[in-house]
Amino acid sequence: MRVFPPDWRDPHFRLGARDMAPAALGIGAWGLVTGVAMVKSGLGLWLSLWMSLVVYAGSAQLASLPLIATGAPLWVIWATSACVNLRFVIFSAGWRPYLAPLPRGQRLLLSYLTTDLNNVVFMRRFPAPVPAPEQVPYLWGGVLTNWVAWQLMSVLGIVLADVIPTAWGLGFAGTLALLGLTGSLLSSRATWIAAMVAACASVAAYALPLKLNIVVAIAAALAVGVLMEHLPGPGRPPAGTDV
Template sequence: MAEGLAALVRHTEFKRGAREMLGITLGISAWGLVTGVAMVKSGLGVGLSLLMSLVVFAGSSQLASLPLLASGAPLWVLWATAFCVNLRFVIFSAQWRLYFEPLPRAQRLLIGYFAADLNYVAFLKRFPDMKPDPANQVPYFWGGVATNWFAWQVPAIAGILLADRVPTNWGLGFAGVLALLGLSYSLLRDRNTWVSGAVAGCAAVAAYALPLRLNILVAIAAAVAIGLLMERWLPPSSATSGTGGRSA
């Protein structure tokens, strides 16, 4: 097992995957730090915050669920919000299935845990043909994951452990918004995703007065609905869909 891991790390595609993720780690790390601080300040405590960071590993759903936890929202609202926020991974995994279907189920499940938005974007840029090539695709995936996972977890854990020493007047919440905007912008690849993003933003603002942050669900539902309609009536060109824009 040690020899296999060493061979994986030495693989050219592993190094390429890690290198191509380095350019976006600053935004990921800022987002992770903000999330770590927010979890503790929302009342979860250090232990539960560490567990949530390591087990859930989904920053957007973590940030979306924290205000609901703090406000005492019903469990069904919490689950529904996390489910809707993470629906995009159904699309991601459907695309990755074209590459990783030949792999053993246990390995595919492990890949599912580490899968992330920007890994998906980088992976489809590297392998746009959607043909399985495990000898190169698997090392590339794990190279990107190695960079992405540590870029998230190290700042998140630091934020959890140092949350009581971070003054609220530092404006980390705004930093988190900026990080999310940067990450979201990287996923806007064609007309359909831009329109869906704009609709989501307008719907979130229009429904802001709803209790229990239900405007988040309204925004997600509106974006998914308009995205599906545009996919059916105005499909993106093959040039943009090949870069992953269609599903991102």
């Protein structure tokens, strides 16, 4: 089986790209808004391009931009970005049964390319954590579709940032795109409750300086999510009991 470089002619590669195509429209809109926001925050053309290509984490980019613009300490920027991306630690544990047989270099590259929606779409297609030959080409099709959609629109936003009027309300459009992407990730009672707790905590802590309400919201959501996972549910014994 050809694993790297990916074979675009593989039917599973094309299937992964096709499954990701509808979500790529929202990803592209979000990328456009993020590209504009980076330039208007004062990063400039080349630094914005570098951030888009190297960081490739829309939520972390948007969370850090107000901090960069206000001259927040570097540790606050790093801590905020790390907190926003903590969910990928959980995602990586879920990916392990599928990708553990791959060489480390390929796993590192896929870890850079894989996003929330790639995780959702892949897990829906392959719910059983058992490696199969079609999984890797399918994943490549999805992650490359996502990456191209993001980078094309992000670069477009960066290049046209000085031309696009602020009155167009792209910030609000980006918020709507982000809400749509977030909604697609809410697939269980635990995720819905964690999202509502995060929203309430963010509003309650809005007065904190340096956008620290984002960190408070993330911490509250993680705490509630862990608690929900340990609560007994239908057909599941309480945590700590023997089965």
